[in-house]
Amino acid sequence: MSVTSDDTDQGRRHFLTLATGVAGGVGVVATAIPFISSFEPSARARALGAPVEVDISKLEAGGLIKVEWRGQPVYILNRTDDALATLPRLNDKVRDPDSDQVQQPAFAKNEYRSLRPExxxxxxxxxxxxxxxAFRPDVAPADLGPDWLGGFFCPCHGSKFDLAGRxxxxxxxxxxxxVPPYRYLNDTTLLIGDEGLG
Incomplete structure (x- = not known):
């Protein structure tokens, strides 16, 4: 039995068709991977939205530290016992004493608007x-009046907030x-941007 040139051409044609299909498939996959990857956020964008770990071990009573999360300043205040005692006295002077307007995670809808009072x-x-x-811990300064018990003052238009941000x-x-979502990783480390559930 002899092999004719038609049989050889058919075999070669089948091989070339299969090889071209495989090469085309590899090319489509190789092109699709970077294209699809371009839809993912960049490392910089992921870092901007990522939770931020903060060591509060050196935060003294009455002290404030500032960090950045999602491009916004976050203030962490270690309130003294005296500062905590002022909060109930201001309930009749603040607009939303019970934090009924949702500006905090559910865990912070309490008298102190925090996980831990201090x-x-x-x-x-x-x-x-x-x-x-601006953080203004001073009591009754001349520019804020005799009723000021410490808190935060916005110099742009004069808004005032107590030591619980009310x-x-x-x-x-x-x-x-x-109040941003946050949780404690341990007694001296906060993770801002993640409430965690466990």
């Missing part, structure tokens, strides 16, 4: 126009300062 975590962004309120009545800001 450590207060909040976004350092005024709820009026987004300015950065907005005073009669100022431009309408909402309490926001």
């Amino acid at each position: 450590i207060f975590v909040m976004l350092g962004v005024c709820t009026h126009l987004g300015c950065a309120p 907005v005073y009545a009669g100022v431009p800001a309408q909402l309490n300062l926001a």
